[in-house]
Amino acid sequence: MAENILEIKDLVVHYETEDGCVCAVNGLTFHIGKKRTLGLVGETGAGKTTTALSILNLVPNPPGIIKGGSITLDGSKILELKTEELESVRGNDVAMIFQDPMTALNPVMTVGEQIAESIELHEKISKAEALERAKQMLKLVGIAESRAYDYPHQFSGGMRQRVVIAIALACNPKLLIADEPTTALDVTIQAQVLELMKGLIRDRDMSMLLITHDLGVVAEVCDEVAVMYAGRIVEIGTADEVFNHILHPYTEGLFNSLPNLKERGEDLVPIRGMMPDPANLPAGCAFAPRCPYATEACTKTQPALRRLGDTHFVACEAYNDPKFKLEGVK
Numbered sequence: 357m358a359e360n361i362l363e364i365k366d367l368v369v370h371y372e373t374e375d376g377c378v379c380a381v382n383g384l385t386f387h388i389g390k391k392r393t394l395g396l397v398g399e400t401g402a403g404k405t406t407t408a409l410s411i412l413n414l415v416p417n418p419p420g421i422i423k424g425g426s427i428t429l430d431g432s433k434i435l436e437l438k439t440e441e442l443e444s445v446r447g448n449d450v451a452m453i454f455q456d457p458m459t460a461l462n463p464v465m466t467v468g469e470q471i472a473e474s475i476e477l478h479e480k481i482s483k484a485e486a487l488e489r490a491k492q493m494l495k496l497v498g499i500a501e502s503r504a505y506d507y508p509h510q511f512s513g514g515m516r517q518r519v520v521i522a523i524a525l526a527c528n529p530k531l532l533i534a535d536e537p538t539t540a541l542d543v544t545i546q547a548q549v550l551e552l553m554k555g556l557i558r559d560r561d562m563s564m565l566l567i568t569h570d571l572g573v574v575a576e577v578c579d580e581v582a583v584m585y586a587g588r589i590v591e592i593g594t595a596d597e598v599f600n601h602i603l604h605p606y607t608e609g610l611f612n613s614l615p616n617l618k619e620r621g622e623d624l625v626p627i628r629g630m631m632p633d634p635a636n637l638p639a640g641c642a643f644a645p646r647c648p649y650a651t652e653a654c655t656k657t658q659p660a661l662r663r664l665g666d667t668h669f670v671a672c673e674a675y676n677d678p679k680f681k682l683e684g685v686k
Contacts, residue, residue, distance in 0.1 A: 359389055359390065360387040360388060360389050360390065360428075361388055361389065361390045361392075361429065361430055361530055361531050361563040362387060362388040362411065362427075362428070362429055362430075362531055362563065362565070363387045363426075363427075363428040364384055364385060364386055364387070364407075364410075364411070364425065364426070364427050364428075365385050365425055365426045365428075366383050366384070366385055366424060366425040366426070367381050367383070367384040367385070367407070367410060367422070367424070367425035367426075367427065368381060368382060368383060368384075368422070368423040368424040368425055369381035369403070369406050369407075369410055369415055369420060369421070369422050369423065369587075370420070370421055370423050371419045371420050371421075372418070372419050372421060373419045375635070376635045376636075377635060378419075378634045378635045379587060379634050379635070379637055380403045380406040380420075380587055380634055381403045381406050381407055381410065381587045382403075382586070382587035382588050382637075383425075383587075383588060384403070384407060384425070384584075384587065384588065384589060385589065385661070386582050386589055386592060388531070388563050388564075388565060388580075389563065389579075390561075390563055391561055391562070391563060392563050392564075392579045392580065393557065393563065393564040393565075393566060393577055393578045393579050393580070394563075394564070394565055394566070394578060394579070394580045394581070394582060395566045395567075395568060395573075395574035395577065395578035395580070395581045395582070395595070396565060396566065396567045396568075396582050396584055397568060397569060397571060397574055397581060397582070397583055397584065397610070398569065398583060398584035398585055399569060399585075399631050400569065400631075401631050401634065402584040402585055402586065402587065402631070403584060403586070403587040403634075404535070404567045404584055405455075405535055405567065406420070406587075407567075407584075408452060408533045408535050408565065408567055410422060410427060411427055411429070411434065411450060411531075411533060411565070412434075412442075412446055412450060412452060412533070413427075413434050413435060413437070413442055414446075422435060429445065429449060429450055429530075429531060430449060430530050430531075432445065432449070444478070447474050447477070447478055447526075447527055447529070448478045448527045448529065449529055449530050449531065450529050450530065450531040450532075450533065451523075451524035451525065451526075451527070451529040451531075451532055451533070452524060452532075452533040452534075452535065453517075453520050453521055453524050453532070453533070453534040453535065453537045454520065454535055455535050455536040455537075455539055457508075457513065457516035457517045457519065457520045458508065458513075458516060460520050461508040461516060461519065461520065462508070463507065463508055463509060464507075465507075466504065466505050466506060466507055467494070467503065467504060467506060467507070467508060467511070467519045467522075468487055468490045468491065468494070468504025468505060469487075469490075470519070470523060471489075471490035471493050471494070471504075471519070471522050471523050471526050472486035472487045472489065472490040473486075474523060474526045474527060475489050475490065475526050475527060478527045479527065487504065489526070490504055490522075490526070491504045493522040493523075493525065493526050494519070494522055496522065496525075496556070497518040497519070497521050497522045497525075497552060497556075498518060498552065499515060499518055499519070499522075512545075513541055513542075513545065514541050514542075514545035514548065514549065517537065517538075517541060517545075517549055518549065518552065521537075521549070521552065521553065521556070525556060525560070528560060528562075529562065530562060530563065531562065531563050531564070531565065532557065532562050532563070532564045532565070533564070533565045533567070534553065534564060534565070534566050534567065535567045536567060536568055536569075537549065537553070537566075537568075538550060538568075538570070538573060539568075539570075546573075550573065550576055550577060553577070554576075554577055564577075566578055571599075571610065571611070571614065574595065575595065575599060578595050579594065579595060580592070580593065580594055580595065580667075581593065581594070581595050581598040581599070583598065583604060583606065583607050583610070585606050585631075585642060585643055586631065586632055586634065586637060586642035586643070587634065587637075587642075588642070588671065589661065589669075589671065590604045590606050590607070590643065590670065590671045590672070591603055591604040591606070591607050591668075591669065591670045591671070592661070592668075592669050593665060593667050593668035593669065594667055594668070597665055597667065597668040598668075601665065601668065602682060602684070602685065603664055603668065603670035603672070603675075603682070604670050604671070604672055605643065605647045605648065605649050605672065605674070605682065606627070606643050606646075606647070608682050608683070608684070608685060609625075609627035609646075610627070611685045612624075612625040612627075612685055612686050613625060613626050613627060625686055627646055628646055628648075629645060629646040630646075632645070638655070639655060639656060640653075640654055640655040640656045640657050640658060640673075641654045641655070641657070641658065641659055641671075641672070641673060649674050649680070649682075650674075651673065651674065651677075653673050653676070654673045654674070657673055659671040659672055659673045662675065
């Protein structure tokens, strides 16, 4: 039996428009073990959401095209499945929590109907039975069963996110994809939702791909961390390895741009420059124009992931120089 619930190898996704080709994902490779949570982090535009949509084979076509690579979910080759087979997999084997719960919910259906719809479709049970299951799901996420008959606008932002989580978990998926699940929530509600998700994943023996730019959320929830930049993984390892033994200059920049609670008077150190235009990526390492350690080789060679620890990998040409050392987090 496979140890990994998800395996992505050499995934390439482009958005081809009249104005040019947007290279959103460029040779992405990673896996998620069973009962494990991987945090996929990076700036806006790194390709995180496109990666999530690819796992569901929901990249909008046109203009999106999965140009190459493979995605294996619990033994199934996702990119080779027919439409009917994909419909069976989505919601049943893999489910997704989208960024904005208000746009993810249908405003003219009660929340109970929306949860029950997924259960009825995948488990072939009656509407009445599905609605009863939906009420149990609401109770599971901390919402009174009686509120199954309410509409999305009658819920607060945090409660709507709980409803979205209930929909995603309704059929007990093997993999949960959470795309910025707490972005629209205030800090108190964010903490509650994270605790809820951690408990549900633990109790249901699921795996999770958590997509976020919030390193604090990653530290709270994730077993492994993958740092993504311009459609590629630049560093990946356990949470302890990535947080406490940073290897890539981009990861170093992300941590240096965070507030330091111990040194409250210190200025933030932003990463200079901007994320490159995915329609016009530079040759060599995409981070080289922003990197304080970049050499001439970095502008010519696309770095491959190399192992520098038990499970710690980094894509950086600077490690060809044995004297190279990051300055470290300030």
